[in-house]
Each structure stands twice: as C-alpha cells, then as structure tokens.
Amino acid sequence: MERIEIFKQAELFRSLDDETLRLLSERAIEKRLERNEILFLADDEAKGLYLIAEGAVRAFRTGHDGREQIIHIERAVATIAELPVFDDGKYPSTVAAEEPTLLYFLDKNEMRRRCFEHPQIALSAAALFARRLRGCAELVEMLTLREVSQRLARYLFEQAQETGEPDGNGAIRFKQNLTHNQLAARIGTVREVVTRSFYRLQNQRLIETRNKDVLIYDLQALAAYFD
Amino acid sequence: MERIEIFKQAELFRSLDDETLRLLSERAIEKRLERNEILFLADDEAKGLYLIAEGAVRAFRTGHDGREQIIHIERAVATIAELPVFDDGKYPSTVAAEEPTLLYFLDKNEMRRRCFEHPQIALSAAALFARRLRGCAELVEMLTLREVSQRLARYLFEQAQETGEPDGNGAIRFKQNLTHNQLAARIGTVREVVTRSFYRLQNQRLIETRNKDVLIYDLQALAAYFD
DNA sequence: TCCGAACGGTGACAAAAGTCACGATTCATC
DNA sequence: GATGAATCGTGACTTTTGTCACCGTTCGGA
Numbered sequence A, B: 001m002e003r004i005e006i007f008k009q010a011e012l013f014r015s016l017d018d019e020t021l022r023l024l025s026e027r028a029i030e031k032r033l034e035r036n037e038i039l040f041l042a043d044d045e046a047k048g049l050y051l052i053a054e055g056a057v058r059a060f061r062t063g064h065d066g067r068e069q070i071i072h073i074e075r076a077v078a079t080i081a082e083l084p085v086f087d088d089g090k091y092p093s094t095v096a097a098e099e100p101t102l103l104y105f106l107d108k109n110e111m112r113r114r115c116f117e118h119p120q121i122a123l124s125a126a127a128l129f130a131r132r133l134r135g136c137a138e139l140v141e142m143l144t145l146r147e148v149s150q151r152l153a154r155y156l157f158e159q160a161q162e163t164g165e166p167d168g169n170g171a172i173r174f175k176q177n178l179t180h181n182q183l184a185a186r187i188g189t190v191r192e193v194v195t196r197s198f199y200r201l202q203n204q205r206l207i208e209t210r211n212k213d214v215l216i217y218d219l220q221a222l223a224a225y226f227d
Numbered sequence C: 001t002c003c004g005a006a007c008g009g010t011g012a013c014a015a016a017a018g019t020c021a022c023g024a025t026t027c028a029t030c
Numbered sequence D: 001g002a003t004g005a006a007t008c009g010t011g012a013c014t015t016t017t018g019t020c021a022c023c024g025t026t027c028g029g030a
Helices: A003-008 A018-027 A083-087 A108-117 A120-145 A148-163 A180-187 A191-203 A219-226 B003-009 B018-027 B083-087 B108-117 B120-145 B148-163 B180-187 B191-203 B219-226
Strands: A029-033 A038-040 A048-054 A056-062 A068-075 A078-080 A094-097 A101-107 A172-175 A207-210 A213-216 B029-033 B038-040 B048-054 B056-062 B068-075 B078-080 B094-097 B101-107 B172-175 B207-210 B213-216
Touching: A003 A018, A003 A048, A003 A101, A018 A101, A018 A108, A048 A083, A048 A108, A056 A101, A056 B120, A068 A078, A068 A120, A068 A180, A068 B120, A083 A108, A083 A120, A083 B120, A101 A108, A108 A120, A120 A148, A120 B056, A120 B068, A120 B083, A120 B120, A148 A172, A148 A180, A148 A191, A148 A213, A148 A219, A180 A191, A191 A207, B003 B018, B003 B048, B003 B101, B018 B101, B018 B108, B048 B083, B048 B108, B056 B101, B068 B078, B068 B120, B068 B180, B083 B108, B083 B120, B101 B108, B108 B120, B120 B148, B148 B172, B148 B180, B148 B191, B148 B213, B148 B219, B180 B191, B191 B207
Parallel strands: none
Antiparallel strands: A029 A101, A038 A094, A048 A078, A048 A101, A056 A068, A056 A094, A172 A213, A207 A213, B029 B101, B038 B094, B048 B078, B048 B101, B056 B068, B056 B094, B172 B213, B207 B213
C-alpha cells in the first residue's frame, strides 16, 4: 500500500489534502520494531512523533521493581508521541511494540510548521487528546477507586463489547489472548492477583473461562459489578 | 477588572485579538459558586466550557462510598471542561469549587465556530491538553506504582518548590493548608493513612511538621524517597 | 518431536491500605 | 471567651494486595 494511503487513515491527518500528505509522508523515516522492542523511554528528549503503519504499541510507565503500568495502547493506523509537537516537552511515557511494528517518524519541527499551514491538524490533535484524557481519567478512577477484580471485570466487559460473539442463550463469548502478565500491566496489578481475580468472577457466576475463551453470562450483571 | 482583560489571561484565549475576545466575553454567562458547590457531574451532557475568573475548582471522580479522587485543580485564570468542545462528548469528571469562585460559561457550539475562525485556539487547546495528559500519566504512575507515603512525599516536594521559603541551614519551610481529607483525595487514599504517612516521613527524618508548617530538611533526599 | 522458556496455578506469608470507633484538639463564629 | 462542628490522632482490626517459592503445563522454535 502507498504510504500516503496509510497516512490518510490516521486520525491526525485525516483532514489533510493529498498534496500535503504526500509531502509529509515523503519525509517520514521508516522504523521497524520487534515485539517488546522499546521505541523511546519516558523523559527522553522528544524529537518527533510516530505514525503506526502496521502493528501496535503500548505506552506505559515503569516502577522501580520494573512493574509496568500501561497508559494506553495504539494500533495501526494511528499516531503516538504527538504531545511534544504541541508543548515541546519530553516523551511522557515509555513506548514499546506489542507485536512486530512498522512506524514512520515525523520530525516535530516540521509537524509544527504543518500545523500552522493546516490548522485542521491542531483540531484533530485536540480531539485526539480529548479522547486520551477521557481514557486517562477513567483509568485513574479505576486504579484508585475500584479493586482489582472490578478492574478486571471492566476490562472483560469492554473486550466483550469489542470482540464478543453471542453464544446462544444470551451469553457472550470471546477470546482472551493476553497473558496474565499483560493483563496485570493494564489493570494495575500483578500476575498472581489476576489469576485470583478470575476465580472471584467465576465464583460470583459472572464469567466462565475455558482455555483462552471467556464466557459472560450477563453483560449487565458484569457491568453492575464494577460500576 | 474588565471581562476582556480576564479572558486574555486564560491560556486558551491568550493568542486572540481584542475584537474576538470582546465578542466571546460579551456572550459569556456569569456564574458564582460557593465553596464545595458542584458545577457539573461526570457524564453530564456537556453544554460548554467555563472560564475561571476568580477562585479555583477541582475536577474529580467519585467512588461508590463517596470517596473522591482529584484529577486536577484549576485556579483563576484558566478554563475547564474544554474537552467537549473538541470531541463532543460528556463531561469527563465532576467539578466543584475549592473556594468561592466566579466563572464565565461559554457555549460549546459558539466555541467551535470560533475555533474555525481562529485556529490558534485549537493550537492552544492542544498545548493545554498536552500538559493535562502529562499530569494524568504522572498521576497514574503515582497511584499504581508508588505507595501512599511516596505519593505524599511527592506532593510535599511539589508544594515546597511552588511555595516553599528557605529557612536558614538549607532547609525549606511552607504552609500546608489542606485538611488531611483534601490531601487524601489528591494522593488517592483516606484521612487516616495520610496521618500515618506523615509520621513515616517524619520517622525517616525527611520532614518535620509543626502546626500547619512543614519543614523539609533536604529536598534531594525527599525526591530520592519517591523516585 | 524434543527442549527450554514462558506461562499459569497455588499455598504461605508479609505488607500496605482501608475501616471503625472514640477521644482530643482546633477552628469558626457568635 | 464559649460552644458546636470540623479536624486530627490513634489503636485494633479486616481486607486487599503484593511477594516468594515451587511445580505442572503450554508454546514456539530447532
């Protein structure tokens, strides 16, 4: 696929005309990451933003013990590390690849110039940031005001809505592909507690797990559990 | 003071010309809040944004038990609830006054029109959101990866930097005006644990509290404690 | 198909956080 | 200065979370 076609799919660039897109995409520098390879570290000097053309990345913070807390995940086609373009600060979190990933790097000064020429970029960025802020506020609430099994319930609820398939008698089924470690990094805990939280939800008859499948009997009941 | 002079001080409007500012400020609807009065609730239908002309507000989320977690505080002159202007969603958190507060309300549709006429607003908004996102990511890290006394240490550290005065022999002193309950809502815990965390820090010889005063012997040591 | 690494389950335990009750102190205001 | 409300200190306790060790299972390449 043409670079320009990829760029057009990113929320940040959706509103741009082909000519500008071509300019942008021609200057972009390609970069490939393997699974778990780190793109940059939190507080690194920020040189620009990245467009994710294939694959997915996670943005996270690390504690002393090395425990990770994921802030958000972005998958192709999307951008990451846009903040420094607008406030000239450092990278706000560490970013690593969730899977083999193809990225295009865009210099922040060039991006800034494009923003003045094409204010729609700033509007898109504002909308993008707005969504992120919502997610982040939600995350804060979950982390500090709910307990782990509620956070897990919420995660499963969202997965069910995104990828769930009806399973006869009103239940919903979906594949749970993350390891307990990955799950833990998302909901703010550790592996063992994830295991035990799954049991809690099973004992409450809210879910059933078989292999990598999760079966949710009643979405409403699950929502009621965490909300 | 003239409304327009106040508006000009808000980051969001700083780049606007006087004529536009006049238009905006003339349409704004005044609103006064007493201490702890609620402006709107999280998930309320968003009608527009507010400019804080005097006073300060807190944006927070509430748990079932009524416990509050503050996401951020904004004090005059600043804006709040700008998100819905850019992504048309609901209010992302509950907002209440920290002290008697004077606000000006601006309709979101009008704001949106102004954004198209004056793209600098979108750029300012992007910069503003960028700063908020940094704060929020930081908050997530603190809440989930550090323990309470570290979070308290960090809060005191920041206060020391903002309002601290040197106190002879290299120490720094400042007034701690918040109640333990308010403090708890900021650092994500409850009153009693705040009390005990203060003791921890004292026992570690990192701080000394006398009345409402906090004395920090060594800022670096305090920073090392939480970082 | 075999092997080593990654992953998941589990018990025992430690530590942190939260809850409750109650009394002492401080504060705001009359 | 008196007084009621808000705030703070504190001990005893429960719950949740995190840690550690260990073992069986699964998975992904050679």
